[in-house]
Amino acid sequence: MRDWTKSGGKLVLAGGAQYRKTAGALADLSPVEVNQVTSVKTLASMKAEKTNPIGLTAPFTVSSGTLKAGKVLYSEGAIPLFAVHSVGEGKVLYVAYDLAEEPVASWAGNGRFWSDLLLKAFGSSLNDYKSSSFDRIWPLHDAADMNPALKIPEVSWFALFFGVYALIAGPILFFILRAWRKQSYMWVVVPSLSLLTGIGIFSFGAMQRGEGVLIHQTGFVQLQNDGQAKVNSVTSFFVPSSGDYRLTVKGQGQTQPVLERNRANEIPKIWAFAQSDQTEVQFRDVEFWSTRKVATEQTISDVGSFESNLSYSEGTLKGTVTNKTKFALRDLTIFSGSQLQEIPELAPGASAEVNLPFQPSAQARFGHRQSYAMQALPAHMRSFQNERTREQVMIEMLEMTGRRGNQSEIVRIVGWTNQPVVDAAVQPENAKTDSIALVTSELKVQPSKDGHVYYPTGTxxxxxxxxxxxxxxxxxxxxxxxxxxxxxxxxxxxxxxxxxxxxxxxxxxxxxxxxxxxxxxxxxxxxxxxxxxxxxxxxxxxxxxxxxxxxxxxxxxxxxxxxxxxxxxxxxxxxxxxxxxx
Structure with a gap:
């Protein structure tokens, strides 16, 4: 439930006399630090349109405490009755009384009050349709198929190779055998040459792929600015020979095999074993020269964060950004709306100066249909015309996470790392690994020295x-x-x-x-x-x-x-x- 809340869930923690029992191990997520149980004589702040107020004929039991995060929505004197705050991508609503407690539970305005309360507490996120997280990571699926170790040779080389083959198998052999008066040998030489050519092509491909498993991992890391991160990844592996293979993903979270569209009608020979600290997926009877994939979602606690010292001053966002993560990052972009600044690389512990011009009126009018993703892709990665790169495919993950509410306007940093973000291994162990991950984080902007601040669209x-x-x-x-x-x-x-x-x-x-x-x-x-x-x-x-x-x-x-x-x-x-x- 903790991970579910941090990944976008809405959690209500109800209080009253049994608050400590009902909140239990989740009490630390509450915006209110409860220290006692008390009672109130009125609930004057709880009102609903066209409904009589709550009539209390006896003291009403509530839990009491102090606000430690977020904001109080309703209170009775100094006692917070309702408070809310954000936890990761989700929100937690604290309620100071038992929801089944009378006379509130049967109050005629209770339904209307809660309708308004939930909207006030959770906002537009109540209307968001939350499909399975595995349905929203198709860019990682597509990029996982683009294993650099399996890159097909250039078409021009194929054309040259088959041109030479046709020249040898045709006129050269014909003139040689005619000169020797052995034209009948063409019936033996040409098929033999074709067979040798086929064996050569197969051997060349096998040599390129090697004798071991080729692992390719694509990842998307959303830093939470508290040392934790939500990590999505797709791990694919290419096998050189048929047999049984086992992929082990270490860590807590969700892991599931990915069924390819062209195998949708087949009965999969896959067994998955979930344990507390790892998930093991076994693939039986895998065909040679074929690929299998596994999708993973985890919350990782030791990733680190970006430390920013930024403020708006004289029409410019100025300050520094320090990479306090464990990732060596390249091709970074700091952006907000239509304004962006590129940084070639940022090693762990390194800092970069930020000087990003902005115009508030232009930010507000930044087109809603402008590609949020392409804005964050460095210019030199947008120029490929003949083929799409992994980066061009994976950057679409940003569109999947920020469509509602114009999150593209919030100051954000995006960068790339070639370090694996999920610990995944294939048995047998003779494997070659290639990884790429997109790392992103919101950057906090502080008021300037005189208190001036600008809150962009999406705030x-x-x-x-x-x-x-x-x-x-x-x-x-x-x-x-x-x-x-x-x-x-x-x-x-x-x-x-x-x-x-x-x-x-x-x-x-x-x-x-x-x-x-x-x-x-x-x-x-x-x-x-x-x-x-x-x-x-x-x-x-x-x-x-x-x-x-x-x-x-x-x-x-x-x-x-x-x-x-x-x-x-x-x-x-x-x-x-x-x-x-x-």
Whole structure:
């Protein structure tokens, strides 16, 4: 459950008198450090629209403690009732009472309250469809087939070879045998020459492949900035002769064999044995000169992280990045949106200077259909015209992990390593190994000395707050008939008070529909025309006081009256301002 949460799961830890038992070994994931059990006389902060408040006729038992991470969503006096924080790619919601406790459990507004609470706690990630992680690593599968040791010779060499063969087998032999008056020997010499040529080609191929197993591993490493990393890998191995083979993957996590499409109708002769510290996969009756593959997902705790000292100043992201990982990295790219900086190599312990120009307005308008992946691929790797490289295939893993929420805008570093990221071995042991892995991490950006900070698109959670008609979720936006749809944009930052200088907004539609826009005024409790709040898609700090709520919420309504369904993309929002501790 710990690994599941860190890889994107949503965990609710409910409290009350038995909190220590129910939380158990997962208590350290909670945003609240519980130190006692107490009771409250009211639950005034728990409200739901069109529903009477909770009536307590007796003290209500809750667990009590102090916030150690994240933010409090609701509290009763100094007691946090609900708090949430991020753990890896997932989130943990702490609740101070037993969910079956009366009278809250049967309160008429309980369903409505929890509907709002979950959206507030987990945001748009509630709408994400989480397919199996093994379904989302097809770039690693495809790249695993591109084993450099199995590279086919150039076509030009084949053409030259067969041209020489045809010349010898045809006119040269003909003229030689005619000169010796032995033309009848052609019936013996030509087939013999063909047989020798075939044996030569086979021998050349066998010599190239060697006598041992050829292991090729492709990997994708997502550093979590706490020394841990989520690692996906595909290990393929090519066998020179038929027989039984055993692949052992060490470490905890999930490992499963990959069935090739052309073998989908066959009964696989595969046995997998999962143990606490390793997984063993046995392949029976493997044909000679064939390949088998195994996919792995692990959480590794001793990988390290990138140490960054970055801040925005005078239109530039400046500072240093230090490689505190165990990987020797090459062809690195630091990027945010359309801006990027390339670094040739970065050894473990080495640092690099960052000088990355940026324009907030340009960042917000960075095209939603621009290739997030190709932005992170160094220029010299994009220029191959005749063939796709492993890097060009594997970089698509970035698209698979950051499509919703425009994660491409967040400052990120991407690099390559030729070190194996998963410990995998094939028996028999006579094997040659080749590895390549894509390593990526978000880079933390600190406020400048005067507190100035810029939060790029993707920093803030954008959620569907409501609609007047049914909508179809398309991942990066919604499709709706004539009517309206409302988005809530949460501009709050954990543990920080943000004084907004500018809010940059970019809205878009796949079918270029022009939507009418309104912005909710939290002071008048009514919607205002978009142009009253934004000028050229920029809201200044003085207007933010009216249109950003006390808890940091910006609410925008979009509407159209066209006869058919139209698409509205999730708005791109970035913010410039100054921060100070709460």
């Amino acid at each position: 803030f959670d954008v959620t569907l707050a409501g609609s007047s008609v049914p909508v179809v979720d398309e991942g990066d936006g919604y499709r709706l008939e004539a009517g309206d749809i409302t988005f809530d944009i949460n501009l709050s930052q954990e543990g920080k008070k943000l004084a907004i200088t500018n809010v940059y907004l970019y809205t878009w539609s796949d079918d270029n529909t022009t939507f009418a826009k309104e912005v909710y005024n939290w002071k008048t409790k009514a919607y205002d025309l978009y142009e009253k709040a934004f000028n050229n898609n920029v809201m200044t700090g003085d207007k933010a006081a009216d249109y950003v709520s006390a808890d940091g919420m910006l609410r925008i309504k979009f509407a159209h009256q066209l006869p058919d369904q139209r698409h509205i993309g999730i708005p791109n929002v970035s913010v410039e301002g100054k921060v100070s501790p709460l």
